[in-house]
Amino acid sequence: MKNIVILISGGGSNMAAIVRTAEREHWEQRLGARVAAVVSNRVDAKGLEFAKAQGIATQVLDHKAFPSREAFDQALGDAISRYDTPEQPALVVLAGFMRILTPAFVERFAGRLTNIHPSLLPAFTGLHTHQRAIDAGCKFAGVTVHLVTAELDHGPILDQAVVPVLPDDTADTLAARVLTQEHLIYPRAIARLLAV
Ligand code: GAR
Numbered sequence: 001m002k003n004i005v006i007l008i009s010g011g012g013s014n015m016a017a018i019v020r021t022a023e024r025e026h027w028e029q030r031l032g033a034r035v036a037a038v039v040s041n042r043v044d045a046k047g048l049e050f051a052k053a054q055g056i057a058t059q060v061l062d063h064k065a066f067p068s069r070e071a072f073d074q075a076l077g078d079a080i081s082r083y084d085t086p087e088q089p090a091l092v093v094l095a096g097f098m099r100i101l102t103p104a105f106v107e108r109f110a111g112r113l114t115n116i117h118p119s120l121l122p123a124f125t126g127l128h129t130h131q132r133a134i135d136a137g138c139k140f141a142g143v144t145v146h147l148v149t150a151e152l153d154h155g156p157i158l159d160q161a162v163v164p165v166l167p168d169d170t171a172d173t174l175a176a177r178v179l180t181q182e183h184l185i186y187p188r189a190i191a192r193l194l195a196v
Helices: 013-024 027-031 047-053 069-081 103-108 129-135 171-195
Strands: 002-008 033-040 057-060 091-094 113-117 140-147 157-164
Touching (some): 013 027, 013 033, 033 047, 091 171, 129 171
Antiparallel strands (some): 140 157
C-alpha cells in the first residue's frame, strides 16, 4: 500500500476533494494507495476536523514552536517518513500548505512532492495571485498542479485548468471559480501519478 500524506494550513478543501475522490474511485483497490495522514502547521486549521471525521490520522506541528525553518522542516519530514512503507515511500501532497520549504526538505522528498498553486504558472508565483491577475488585465486565470523543486512555485507541471476572468470579478469571486477547478484537477493529477 502506498501512503499519501497531505499537508494543510487552513480550510483543507483540496485535501477533502482528494479524500472524497480516493473513496469514490476506490484508490485502495485500484491504485494501491490511501490517504494515511493529514499534517497541519496550524492547530486551528479547519481541515483537521474533516480529516478526523473521516478517520484519517492527523498531526499538528506548530512551526512557531521550532527554533528555525530547518528544524521545523526536519521534524515535518520525520513525521511524514513514518508513513513510508518497506515497499513504497509516501507521496507528499501540499494542499494549501502555506510554508516556504527548505532545499533539504524538497531534496528529501524529490519526485514525490506535489503542490497546487492558484495561477497559471509560471505566471504569478507567490501570494495574492487572483488580485494580481485582475490587476494585470488577464482575460484568463487558473490553477497549476506541479512537482515541487527548490525554487518556489516552480517544477514540472502535472496539470492545469483555465477559467475566464469576468469584468466584475473581485479576487474572491475569481478565487471561488478557480477553487472549483482545483478540486477537479488535484485528485486527477495524483491518481495519474499513482498509476505510473
Ligand atoms: C488553494 O486555493 C490553493 O491553491 C492555495 O491555497 C488554497 C488552499 O485552500 N495554495 C497556495 O496559495 C499555495 N501557494 P484549501 O485549504 O481549501 O485547499
